Amino acid sequence: MAWLVAVDGELSGRRFxxxxxxxxxxxxxxxxxxxxxxxxxxxxxxxxxxxGHIVYDLNSANGTFVNDVQVKRQKxxxxxxxxxGPFSFRFESEALDxxxxxxxxxxxxxxxxxxxxxxxxxxxxxxxSLATNPGVAHDLAELEDADRKLRTLYMFMQSIxxxxxxxxxxxxxxxxxxxxxxxxxxxxxxxxxxxxxMMEPRKVMRRDAAPPSLSTLPGLFHExxxxxxxxxxSAPLVPGGKGKGGxxxxxxxxxxxxxxxxxxxRAEDTKVGFNQGDLDxxxxxxxxxxxxxxxxxxxxxxxxxQRLQQDLLLAxxxxxxxxxRQLPSVEGIEFVTEYRPAYSVGGxxxxxxxxxxxxxxxxxxDVSGKGVSAxxxxxxxxxxxxxxxxxxxxxxxAISRVNQAVLERKQHDIFVTGIYLSLDVKxxxxxxxxxxxxxxxxxxxxxxxxxxxxxxxxTAIGIFDxxxxxxxxxxxxxxxxxxxxxxxxxxxxxxxxxxFGFERLELSLSSGTSRPKDVADRxxxxxxxxxxxxxxxxxxTMILLGVAADPAPARxxxxxxxxxxxxxx
Amino acid sequence: xFQFERSEREGVTVLTVAGSLDAATAVGLKxxxxxxxxxxxxxxxxDLAKLTLIDSTGVGVLISLFKRAxxxxxxxxxxxxxxxxKEIFRLLRLDRSLDLHPTLDAAIxxxxx
Numbered sequence: 001m002a003w004l005v006a007v008d009g010e011l012s013g014r015r016f017x018x019x020x021x022x023x024x025x026x027x028x029x030x031x032x033x034x035x036x037x038x039x040x041x042x043x044x045x046x047x048x049x050x051x052g053h054i055v056y057d058l059n060s061a062n063g064t065f066v067n068d069v070q071v072k073r074q075k076x077x078x079x080x081x082x083x084x085g086p087f088s089f090r091f092e093s094e095a096l097d098x099x100x101x102x103x104x105x106x107x108x109x110x111x112x113x114x115x116x117x118x119x120x121x122x123x124x125x126x127x128x129s130l131a132t133n134p135g136v137a138h139d140l141a142e143l144e145d146a147d148r149k150l151r152t153l154y155m156f157m158q159s160i161x162x163x164x165x166x167x168x169x170x171x172x173x174x175x176x177x178x179x180x181x182x183x184x185x186x187x188x189x190x191x192x193x194x195x196x197x198m199m200e201p202r203k204v205m206r207r208d209a210a211p212p213s214l215s216t217l218p219g220l221f222h223e224x225x226x227x228x229x230x231x232x233x234s235a236p237l238v239p240g241g242k243g244k245g246g247x248x249x250x251x252x253x254x255x256x257x258x259x260x261x262x263x264x265x266r267a268e269d270t271k272v273g274f275n276q277g278d279l280d281x282x283x284x285x286x287x288x289x290x291x292x293x294x295x296x297x298x299x300x301x302x303x304x305x306q307r308l309q310q311d312l313l314l315a316x317x318x319x320x321x322x323x324x325r326q327l328p329s330v331e332g333i334e335f336v337t338e339y340r341p342a343y344s345v346g347g348x349x350x351x352x353x354x355x356x357x358x359x360x361x362x363x364x365x366d367v368s369g370k371g372v373s374a375x376x377x378x379x380x381x382x383x384x385x386x387x388x389x390x391x392x393x394x395x396x397x398a399i400s401r402v403n404q405a406v407l408e409r410k411q412h413d414i415f416v417t418g419i420y421l422s423l424d425v426k427x428x429x430x431x432x433x434x435x436x437x438x439x440x441x442x443x444x445x446x447x448x449x450x451x452x453x454x455x456x457x458x459t460a461i462g463i464f465d466x467x468x469x470x471x472x473x474x475x476x477x478x479x480x481x482x483x484x485x486x487x488x489x490x491x492x493x494x495x496x497x498x499x500f501g502f503e504r505l506e507l508s509l510s511s512g513t514s515r516p517k518d519v520a521d522r523x524x525x526x527x528x529x530x531x532x533x534x535x536x537x538x539x540x541t542m543i544l545l546g547v548a549a550d551p552a553p554a555r556x557x558x559x560x561x562x563x564x565x566x567x568x569x
Numbered sequence: 570x571f572q573f574e575r576s577e578r579e580g581v582t583v584l585t586v587a588g589s590l591d592a593a594t595a596v597g598l599k600x601x602x603x604x605x606x607x608x609x610x611x612x613x614x615x616d617l618a619k620l621t622l623i624d625s626t627g628v629g630v631l632i633s634l635f636k637r638a639x640x641x642x643x644x645x646x647x648x649x650x651x652x653x654x655k656e657i658f659r660l661l662r663l664d665r666s667l668d669l670h671p672t673l674d675a676a677i678x679x680x681x682x
Contacts, residue, residue, distance in 0.1 A: 347625065366625070368625035368626060368628060368629040412632070412633035412636045412637055413599065413629040413630055413632065413633035414629055415625075415628070415629060415632055415661075417661060435662075436660065436661035436662045436663070438660065457662055458662055458665075459661070459662040459663060459665060459666045460661045460662065460663065462632075463632055463635070463636070463663070463666065464666050467666065487660070
């Protein structure tokens, strides 16, 4: 047992325990706080060491004196007067004339580990000991020491918890570490790299002005730290004797059940390092740091989510603004459209419009990429297509024009797949060109009869200048339904990761009746059943176009002339 | 998991990609594509033998490499396409218009000189 006992001034008579390293200075985190401008922020340290107590001056401005002799490092003898600026203390030690353990009750056992345990544990233990031993005369100095260490952790937490920016957080953590461990020459914070799982240095700070060099830092950590989450003290002190102490400390930053990072503290002077008490303190600090880091990360993630959300809302508005609000209405032809974008906005889009009195243009497409840029491109392609469709009666040539228009915009990483067709509402004949899109299907009236249309196919739009597009002509018979969809349907994945795929798609399309509404409902139901509630799937967009089974003579109504009926020639 | 690697062979830049190239992993490769073409590396063989999965964003990055290199007077050949990525290339009809080779050696042979 050893103390520094204040001999003058306001503190006169106060006893400060020296059983653990004791920091003296102006800063509030010191064990002995001397609030005077003549005292440096961290002025000195008194450490219990194997040979006795040593006082270290920590490069203070006004020096540390033992019996009025200025010292840098001095072993203390009982009765020595230690002076920091204007404050004098007497060094007292009882260790020499004690033989057995000191009986001061349960509290002392706890106390000797103070700084070791998280604050809550210390408080619990203090409360417990005070409650069970109300009559025991506790050493006030011991109690104060526990309180100081608790306060150290608290101050540290206060200091770092007010920032949510990780760069600033690392700076604050490291500055605090340099202040709390006066013998440390360099401190560093490492974080686990998500991709490699390795601990990578994120910030390094040195006490002197020398630029931090990563090469002097450990590249790999002991598995005790990284795997088992235990703090270690390594690199034994040179003359240290019984293997006590070391010059390098590593404490894991644990959050959840994972070691997210490591706090590293090292001393260059191989005679003055750290002891178990220091390591325990660092362990406590590391757990606070992990919590603060976790908060900062959650904050960053929620900011990112907010920005993404705004982007998606905007894209959704753009996209909705150009999807047709009303479908062409033609007697004898039934249109069904389904449009369900994943994550509120996807790359899918479609359009249906009158080309002239007898023909309807139908487009379904899928732009690679998502978000605002994809939605804007979609909007432009939509207008490009209408222009091209009116200028070119051949769907292949219309697609070719759109291809040129997209290439001219030089958006290198975006391309579009799509099918454009024109349907003659009188003859029910359609001509289509496929630009790298999922082939269309024709469901014949008879159950089980399904045709996959492989003709008229060319490369996706927006890749090749010289792309050549072809077209194919299909005659729809009464009761036939043409199905156009996007590949989100094929990619819908179940709990086991199995995709819906062509086989299930074809099975669904070929069963039941051929009425467009029935086909669409069945496909939606089969998709839901396949996916279950396991996963969200990609955009699902489809257009179905059915010829009435018992055709009345087609009567047309144009969208922009809703009341006028046009008699076909 | 997705990885890529750039090397040089017989005057041809070889870009090896492995794993799953999708919206989540494409960012790094996108930067590499820009760095490559901006740095004048426009004769590129892309080794896709270890590519296991690709989505439309991933295809977009490979296409941007192709378009950028061609715009700068270079050429991009692809090698070793298999499994799901091969299906996607076929669906997009890229197999008709891109230069695809069964092996990296064959792609380099076409590009060198």
